[in-house]
Amino acid sequence: ILNVEQSPQSLHVQEGDSTNFTCSFPSSNFYALHWYRWETAKSPEALFVMTLNGDEKKKGRISATLNTKEGYSYLYIKGSQPEDSATYLCALLTGTASKLTFGTGTRLQVTL
Amino acid sequence: GAVVSQHPSWVICKSGTSVKIECRSLDFQATTMFWYRQFPKQSLMLMATSNEGSKATYEQGVEKDKFLINHASLTLSTLTVTSAHPEDSSFYICSAIVAGDGTDTQYFGPGTRLTVL
Numbered sequence: 001i002l003n004v005e006q007s008p009q010s011l012h013v014q015e016g017d018s019t020n021f022t023c024s025f026p027s028s029n030f031y032a033l034h035w036y037r038w039e040t041a042k043s044p045e046a047l048f049v050m051t052l053n054g055d056e057k058k059k060g061r062i063s064a065t066l067n068t069k070e071g072y073s074y075l076y077i078k079g080s081q082p083e084d085s086a087t088y089l090c091a092l093l094t095g096t097a098s099k100l101t102f103g104t105g106t107r108l109q110v111t112l
Numbered sequence: 113g114a115v116v117s118q119h120p121s122w123v124i125c126k127s128g129t130s131v132k133i134e135c136r137s138l139d140f141q142a143t144t145m146f147w148y149r150q151f152p153k154q155s156l157m158l159m160a161t162s163n164e165g166s167k168a169t170y171e172q173g174v175e176k177d178k179f180l181i182n183h184a185s186l187t188l189s190t191l192t193v194t195s196a197h198p199e200d201s202s203f204y205i206c207s208a209i210v211a212g213d214g215t216d217t218q219y220f221g222p223g224t225r226l227t228v229l
Contacts, residue, residue: 004155032216034216034217041222043219043222043223044205046217046219089156093216097169098161098209098218099146100158100218102156102157103155104154104155105155
């Protein structure tokens, strides 16, 4: 059983703050690392697919980095806004029939 | 693009009845769909992989006779929870991969909350 861990479990920041959270995973048999954003009552939305060690991807105020050798990925949000409030999930792809193993997520709450 | 719908969004049923959940890819063809279950404060747990025109592949510990999966077309997969019991109460969510997409990105439906009384 693969162990994908995310920390912190929850985070409460004020509007304008920058924040980051971590996804840790076993570095063996790595194929790709996915990040999703899941707003309440909506479908999880794909943010990034990261495959190469040292990868850095950006989408607006959100960016992510990847270290496959030590088995972690960081997600950064710059200048948090209330609409960033969501649960952020990471998921590990080990190349076995496209199956993803998810972490439990980091729940972000951004207040005014 | 890449929208996945799921129906119903919530369902309450009596113990012993069967419940069918539909997962549809609205604007793309999905040769592969996935079914997940999420218990409170836990991660999404893969139940099975559904391939169009063939039998689903179930994860270890998931009863195939309990959770019937049918993927009869490139846009529809169904999950039937047979003889549901209170312990089957959970959040069920499906996802689909765009045929020919090399990124393995999964596009999710909004999920179905099942409550078995």
